[in-house]
Every structure is written in structure tokens, then in C-alpha cells.
Amino acid sequence: MLQFFLKRKRFFFLLLLLFIGLTFLAKDVEKKKQYNFFDNILLTVFAFPLNVTTQSINNAIYIWDHYVYLVNVKAENTRLTKKTEKLEIENQLLREEAIENQRLRTLLSFKQKLAYKILPAEIIGRDPSSWFKTILIDKGKLDGVLRGSGVITPQGVVGKVINVALTTSKVLLITDVNSSVDTVVKRTRSSGILEGYGENSCILSYVMKTEQLLADDTIVTSGLNGVYPKGILVGKIHNLSSEKSGFFQFVEVKPSVDFSKLNEVLIVLKEKPAETKNGS
Amino acid sequence: MVLKRVLLILFIWMLYFFQNHVFLPFGKTGIRPDLLLCFVIYTGVIFTFCRGGIICFVTGYVLEVLSGANSGLYIIIYLNIFITIKLLKRYFNFDTVPELLFLMCVCVVVKFLVILFCFSFIYESSYFVVRQIYVPETLYTVILFPVVFSILCKLYKDPRKIPQPYAILSNVRRI
Numbered sequence: 001m002l003q004f005f006l007k008r009k010r011f012f013f014l015l016l017l018l019f020i021g022l023t024f025l026a027k028d029v030e031k032k033k034q035y036n037f038f039d040n041i042l043l044t045v046f047a048f049p050l051n052v053t054t055q056s057i058n059n060a061i062y063i064w065d066h067y068v069y070l071v072n073v074k075a076e077n078t079r080l081t082k083k084t085e086k087l088e089i090e091n092q093l094l095r096e097e098a099i100e101n102q103r104l105r106t107l108l109s110f111k112q113k114l115a116y117k118i119l120p121a122e123i124i125g126r127d128p129s130s131w132f133k134t135i136l137i138d139k140g141k142l143d144g145v146l147r148g149s150g151v152i153t154p155q156g157v158v159g160k161v162i163n164v165a166l167t168t169s170k171v172l173l174i175t176d177v178n179s180s181v182d183t184v185v186k187r188t189r190s191s192g193i194l195e196g197y198g199e200n201s202c203i204l205s206y207v208m209k210t211e212q213l214l215a216d217d218t219i220v221t222s223g224l225n226g227v228y229p230k231g232i233l234v235g236k237i238h239n240l241s242s243e244k245s246g247f248f249q250f251v252e253v254k255p256s257v258d259f260s261k262l263n264e265v266l267i268v269l270k271e272k273p274a275e276t277k278n279g280s
Numbered sequence: 281m282v283l284k285r286v287l288l289i290l291f292i293w294m295l296y297f298f299q300n301h302v303f304l305p306f307g308k309t310g311i312r313p314d315l316l317l318c319f320v321i322y323t324g325v326i327f328t329f330c331r332g333g334i335i336c337f338v339t340g341y342v343l344e345v346l347s348g349a350n351s352g353l354y355i356i357i358y359l360n361i362f363i364t365i366k367l368l369k370r371y372f373n374f375d376t377v378p379e380l381l382f383l384m385c386v387c388v389v390v391k392f393l394v395i396l397f398c399f400s401f402i403y404e405s406s407y408f409v410v411r412q413i414y415v416p417e418t419l420y421t422v423i424l425f426p427v428v429f430s431i432l433c434k435l436y437k438d439p440r441k442i443p444q445p446y447a448i449l450s451n452v453r454r455i
Contacts, residue, residue: 010329024352128299134348
């Protein structure tokens with residue numbers, strides 16, 4: 001018996017390694033892996049040069065854009081100044097409405113909405129494999145990033161933090177098949193779960209066939225899971241089909257964020273809700 | 281020899297760096313070649329059972345840490361490819377260009393089968409996987425394979441196991 005094993009020891013060694021791999025996979029199914037000490041060291045070693053080169057290239061682009069490529073700046077400046085003036089007036093009006101809204105909410109004893117703090121971060125790496133859609137950002141545990149924090153840009157929702165190391169974090173994009181975001185259609189208020197569907201595309205699942213959706217309808221976050229603030233733009237309906245059997249229709253959504261041009265993101269940090277006077 | 285080993289480790293680190301970097305041309309599309317697959321094939325051809333197995337295990341583990349992949353997935357993929365190469369080595373020497381290309385084709389098929397099996401629980405349509413990810417990724421990988429393989433052979437070669445394509449290239453250069 002012992003001789004049988006000794007004769008095939010190399011083969012059994014490989015089997016052992018394979019078994020360890022399978023154990024990792026099985027453990028990962030139960031609970032998504034958190035970074036351990038070795039993972040943190042590995043990420044630091046790999047993230048540092050990525051960070052340095054990304055910063056250098058970004059600085060070079062910045063110098064080109066701000067000092068070299070200054071054509072038609074005056075005309076652009078005039079146009080933007082006029083636009084800013086117009087937006088300022090709009091902003092004042094909206095601020096007034098927000099104050100009024102706040103007052104009414106208090107009057108109706110609405111629960112205090114969760115306060116969000118925004119932390120800007122830079123993308124320093126993308127997923128080395130083509131099969132998963134994640135990005136590596138230059139903010140981590142030391143900056144106060146928590147696992148599960150939402151990641152957005154002014155254009156819309158980007159994804160969610162799935163792993164946090166000391167100085168870096170990994171973000172799962174909404175286009176990844178493992179991603180799901182609770183959303184609503186802005187026009188009809190029909191709710192659905194937005195799931196990744198590969199290259200720059202998502203599907204809106206669990207939307208009943210009775211819902212009257214249209215192409216180009218806007219999808220926004222519902223704010224129900226507390227990851228993203230309510231009403232953040234997610235994308236627009238690109239393709240609709242009710243031909244499949246079943247209760248739900250097939251809704252393909254094009255994300256509002258162009259992930260190929262993404263350089264900076266904003267992390268939505270959850271803060272403890274402000275306590276009311278009676279302590280509730 | 282020590283210097284060559286250091287150079288080899290640095291080159292592998294560069295492969296990870298290239299695959300992870302934001303500003304690479306193929307990085308913008310989201311599809312990128314599996315440069316580490318080329319390294320795993322090289323490991324299967326050059327290294328012994330135990331050493332090669334450990335290298336493939338570590339390669340897969342590091343890739344999982346950097347990527348959003350489930351833990352264990354790339355370890356299983358690379359170890360399966362390594363085992364396949366070792367099984368094929370009983371019948372082939374992999375010292376000619378056609379044999380190496382054949383090996384490359386077998387390895388991408390093995391990778392696809394393992395991924396398809398693992399992803400069958402995630403993806404509804406395998407057609408989508410094949411068209412959008414597998415085909416472009418394989419194409420990029422096959423194009424870059426000779427380059428990466430040649431560099432690896434140049435950096436670290438066992439005198440008894442120099443692959444023929446590399447030897448031919450070296451002779452041409454000398455001429």
C-alpha cells in the first residue's frame with residue numbers, strides 16, 4: 001500500500017494541490033473571502049508600482065490638457081460662465097425646495113435619512129482576467145473604506161467595494177455577473193434587480209410583463225439596501241423583450257457610466273445616522 | 281543562475297503588472313490576453329512535477345488576490361492545465377513549433393472547459409461567454425504566446441530541456 005503511494009507520490013502531490021484549490025472554492029461559495037495578512041502584502045507589492053505609473057500618466061495627461069492643449073479656452077470659458085450663472089439660479093431654487101422638503105419631512109415625523117460621506121479615489125488597476133469585472137482603487141481601510149460601500153461617479157453607479165486592504169480596495173462593477181443592484185424605473189417606479197451581463201451591459205431582472213416599459217427609460221437606484229443613495233442614475237433601457245415564457249420580461253440596460261474611460265470614482269461611505277433627541 | 285531566477289521572477293511580476301494596468305490598450309476593452317497561461321505552459325514544459333505544481337498553485341493564487349475571481353478558481357484552472365501538459369509529455373517532447381502550438385490549443389480548450397464547468401452556475405448562455413470573452417481572449421493570448429514563451433526561454437532555461445523553437449531562433453540570430 002505504502003509502495004503504491006510512494007510510486008505515485010508526484011501524482012498525489014498534484015492531487016493534493018488540486019484538492020486545496022477545490023477547498024478554497026468551496027469555502028468561497030459559503031462566504032466571500034476577506035483579505036488575510038499575505039493577501040495584504042501581495043496587494044501592497046503589486047499596487048505600489050500600479051499606483052506610481054497611473055499617477056505619472058495621469059499627471060502627464062493633466063499637463064497636456066491644462067498647459068499644452070489650450071485651444072479655444074476663452075470661448076469655452078465664456079460659455080461655461082454663462083452656464084454656471086444659469087445653474088446657480090437653478091441651484092438656489094432647488095435649495096429652497098430642499099429646505100421646504102426637509103421641513104415637511106420633519107413635520108410628518110419621517111425617519112432621518114442615512115447620511116452619506118463621499119470619498120474620492122483613483123483607479124490604479126483593472127481585473128487581470130477577462131472573466132470578472134473589478135477595479136482596484138487607491139483608498140483602503142486606512143482611509144475609512146468599508147466592505148460593501150457603494151462606488152459612484154457623477155455619471156452614475158459604478159459598483160460596490162467587495163474587498164478592502166490597508167491602502168487599496170477592490171470594486172465589483174455593476175457589469176459583473178455576480179453584481180446585483182436594487183433599482184427602479186424612474187418613469188413608472190417599477191422595481192427590479194440590475195444584474196451584470198458582460199461587456200458594458202446589464203439586465204433588469206424580475207420586472208413583470210404587465211409593466212409598461214419603454215426603450216430609453218431611465219433606471220435609478222432605489223436606495224433600499226443602503227449601499228447607494230436613492231435616485232442615483234444607473235443607466236437607460238437599451239433592449240426590451242416579452243417574448244420569453246414566464247412572468248418577467250427581458251430588459252437590457254446600458255449603464256450610464258462608460259467603464260472604459262473611468263479614471264476617478266467616488267466612494268459612498270456610510271455614516272452613523274444622527275440620533276434624535278429621544279434617542280431613537 | 282541566481283540572477284536568471286531573479287530575472288524570471290521579475291518577468292512574471294511584469295506579466296501581472298501588464299495584465300493589471302489601467303492604461304494598456306487591451307485594458308480599455310475589458311478583454312485582455314492571459315499572459316500567465318503562457319507562463320503556466322512554459323512551467324509545464326520546463327519544470328518538474330512538484331516544482332511546477334507549486335509554481336502553478338502560487339500563480340493562480342496571486343491572480344485570484346488581484347482579480348475579482350472566486351478563490352480557488354485559477355488554482356484549479358492552472359493546475360488542470362499543468363496536469364494536462366504533463367500527461368501529454370508522455371507522447372510529445374514539445375520541442376518543435378507545431379507541437380508547441382498544438383499544446384497551446386489544448387491548454388486554451390482545457391481552460392475553457394474548466395471555466396465553463398465552474399461558470400455554468402453563473403452564466404445562463406454559454407454562447408455569450410464564448411462570443412464576448414473566450415474568443416477575443418484566446419486570440420490575444422495565442423498572438424502573444426510565442427513572444428512571452430521566447431522571452432521566458434531566454435530568461436531561464438534548463439540546458440537539457442531547451443525547446444527547439446528557441447534553439448532555432450538563437451541559431452538564426454548567430455548566423
